[in-house]
Amino acid sequence: MSLRIAGAGWITPLGRGVKDVWERLLRGEEAVAQTISEPLEKKKYPVFPVPSDAVKDLPPHSRLRRASAISRFAAAAGLDALADSGMKIDAEISNRMALIFAVSNGGVIYTKRFYHDVVTSGAQSASPLLFPETVFNAPASHLAAILGITGASYTLVGDGAVGILAIKMAADLMENETLDYCLVVGAEEADWLLCDAYHRWRLLKSKPPIEPFHEPPRGMILSEGAGAVLLAREGAVQIDKIHPGANFSRREEASEQMTRILSDLAAAKVEMIVASANGTFVDLAERNAVLHEIPEAVVYAPKPALGESVGPSAIWQVIIAAQALRTKRLPPLLHANSKVALHVSGPAGEKISAPSAIVLSCSVNQQMAGLRLSI
Numbered sequence: 001m002s003l004r005i006a007g008a009g010w011i012t013p014l015g016r017g018v019k020d021v022w023e024r025l026l027r028g029e030e031a032v033a034q035t036i037s038e039p040l041e042k043k044k045y046p047v048f049p050v051p052s053d054a055v056k057d058l059p060p061h062s063r064l065r066r067a068s069a070i071s072r073f074a075a076a077a078g079l080d081a082l083a084d085s086g087m088k089i090d091a092e093i094s095n096r097m098a099l100i101f102a103v104s105n106g107g108v109i110y111t112k113r114f115y116h117d118v119v120t121s122g123a124q125s126a127s128p129l130l131f132p133e134t135v136f137n138a139p140a141s142h143l144a145a146i147l148g149i150t151g152a153s154y155t156l157v158g159d160g161a162v163g164i165l166a167i168k169m170a171a172d173l174m175e176n177e178t179l180d181y182c183l184v185v186g187a188e189e190a191d192w193l194l195c196d197a198y199h200r201w202r203l204l205k206s207k208p209p210i211e212p213f214h215e216p217p218r219g220m221i222l223s224e225g226a227g228a229v230l231l232a233r234e235g236a237v238q239i240d241k242i243h244p245g246a247n248f249s250r251r252e253e254a255s256e257q258m259t260r261i262l263s264d265l266a267a268a269k270v271e272m273i274v275a276s277a278n279g280t281f282v283d284l285a286e287r288n289a290v291l292h293e294i295p296e297a298v299v300y301a302p303k304p305a306l307g308e309s310v311g312p313s314a315i316w317q318v319i320i321a322a323q324a325l326r327t328k329r330l331p332p333l334l335h336a337n338s339k340v341a342l343h344v345s346g347p348a349g350e351k352i353s354a355p356s357a358i359v360l361s362c363s364v365n366q367q368m369a370g371l372r373l374s375i
Contacts, residue, residue, distance in 0.1 A: 003171050004235030005373075006181070007087070008319045009080025011055065011073045011225040012306050013048035018084060022323045025331040028348040030305040033208045033221060038192045045195035046207055048223035048307035063142045067133070068107050073226035074139040074187040075146055077312075081183060081228035082147070085235075089148055093181065098152040098173050101140035102166035102186035104159050104310040104365075109191040110134045139187055151179065160276060160363030161245060162186065163227065163314030164371055168242045170231050180232065186312035187226035195222055203280050203364055210308075212277035212301040212333070213287055213340035220278040220364075223307025227315030237322040238374050240356065241265055245369035254285035258362055261370045262289045270294060270372065271354040272330065274321045277301040278308045282362040289360070290342060298352065300324070300345040304334040314361040318371070321357040325375040328352055 010016070013031030014024045033046040055072045058064055059079070064072060078099075082089065089097070110133040137155035144153045152173065156166045163186045170182035198204040198220070205219030231239075243264050246257045273290060277283040278301075290297060302320050309316065324330050330352050333344040356374040 002233050003174065003239045004232055005229050005237040005239065005322055006232035006235035007081040007085025007230040008228065008322065009077040009084060010227040010316060010319055011050055011076050012316065013050060013223050013225060014306065015051055016054040016076065017080065018319060018323065025302070025305055026329055026349045028332045028334065030334055031223065031307055036192045036195065043196065045192060045199065045204065046221050047190040047195060048221060049190060050225050061146050063145050067142055068110055068138065068189065070107055070187050070189040071133065071139040071142045073224070074101065074143050074185050077187065077226035077228035078143050078147060078183055078185045081230045085230050094148050094150045096151065096179055097149055097181040097183060098170065098179055099140060099144050099149050100166045100170055100182060100184045101137065101143065101155045102162040102184065102311055102315065103136055103155065103157055103188065104162055105188060105194050106136045107133045107138060107189070108193055109189060112193055143185060159365035159367045160310050160313050161361040161367040161369040162311060163318065164242065164359065164361050164369035165245050167231070167371065168244055171242055174231065182231045183228060184231060184315065185226060185228040186315045188224055188309050188311035190222050190224040198222065205279060209335045210279045210304040211335045211337060212279060212304055213283045213342065214279065214337045215339055217280050217283060220280050220308040223309045225309055225312055227312040227319055229315060229318060236375065237325060240372045240374050242371040243369055245367060248366050251281050254282065254362060255288040258285045258289040258360065258368055259292050261368060262293045262358065262360065265358050265370050265372045266293050267356060267372065269355050270358055271297055272324060272352060272357040273297045273299045274317045274357060274359045275299050275301045276313065276317060276361045278303045280364055282364060285362050286360055287340060287342060296343060298330065298345055299342045300330055300333055314359065317359045317361065321359050321373050324352065325354065325357055325373060
């Protein structure tokens with residue numbers, strides 16, 4: 001079956017809109033970090049937030065009046081992906097379209113608020129309007145209602161690789177000829193509680209920049225936003241192959257598993273890799289795999305510019321790979337370490353001629369996956 005990307009949309013710390021954000025990446029721009037804090041704690045953490053004006057023009061809808069930021073991000077990215085494809089959903093299309101929402105941390109901030117109200121003021125003080133935003137599938141419910149999608153709707157919970165696993169699920173669903181389209185959306189909202197958790201796991205960096213492939217790893221910085229791809233049987237970019245994913249129980253196994261994934265995806269004409277390097281131990285796994293399988297490939301890691309968004313991060317990588325193939329240009333790799341021994345992307349807006357690209361995703365929570373695109 002031919003599976004293609006018919007449209008894309010994203011909400012990032014660099015703004016909204018595939019074309020606009022892509023141009024900023026090509027110019028070598030990177031997101032500006034802001035510090036978030038907690039009234040009862042002294043610790044402060046840097047995050048890359050979405051600009052406040054990125055979702056200001058969402059359509060008026062009852063679902064969005066009190067929706068969480070993560071739901072608004074998802075709605076904006078999904079609507080933009082449909083607009084990018086030129087599609088208008090009618091009754092027939094809505095029955096032949098599935099929706100898959102990919103998420104990792106979800107509305108943790110709303111869970112915290114809800115139970116904080118219960119503990120401090122009693123059960124009757126907890127807002128019933130807040131509780132729906134605490135569940136993982138709230139954004140999928142909102143998005144399906146806003147778009148009028150009446151077909152299948154799923155929420156897939158994973159880690160940083162969940163976006164690719166959601167695309168694999170979409171490909172499996174579209175083997176059924178009753179479906180013509182599948183909208184895959186990933187979203188996440190940055191929060192102090194998440195930062196504190198990653199800090200306790202010794203994965204967070206105290207201040208920018210993110211330095212991919214650094215030895216030793218110096219840590220990541222969380223970001224927020226959403227990414228969406230509309231999958232169809234026609235489109236400018238083809239998904240050639242999707243690896244079903246793998247797990248590793250110890251960090252030492254990550255390199256071996258990633259090498260197997262890359263070997264499965266590698267083709268003679270693959271010259272470009274969009275990596276998930278985020279300044280943690282996953283960078284070493286990707287570097288070792290690339291040097292073992294395709295040492296001549298050009299490697300680009302977008303997380304120094306966009307931060308580690310977890311849920312939507314792999315979908316952002318897919319959009320970047322698709323844009324690189326379409327525009328024949330690749331952004332620079334910011335803050336690359338001279339010891340990486342990889343052919344990392346060079347000057348801003350570097351011209352490339354790769355006919356295909358591999359997206360690799362290795363997550364700190366022990367999942368990994370990958371796919372190959374061509375044009």
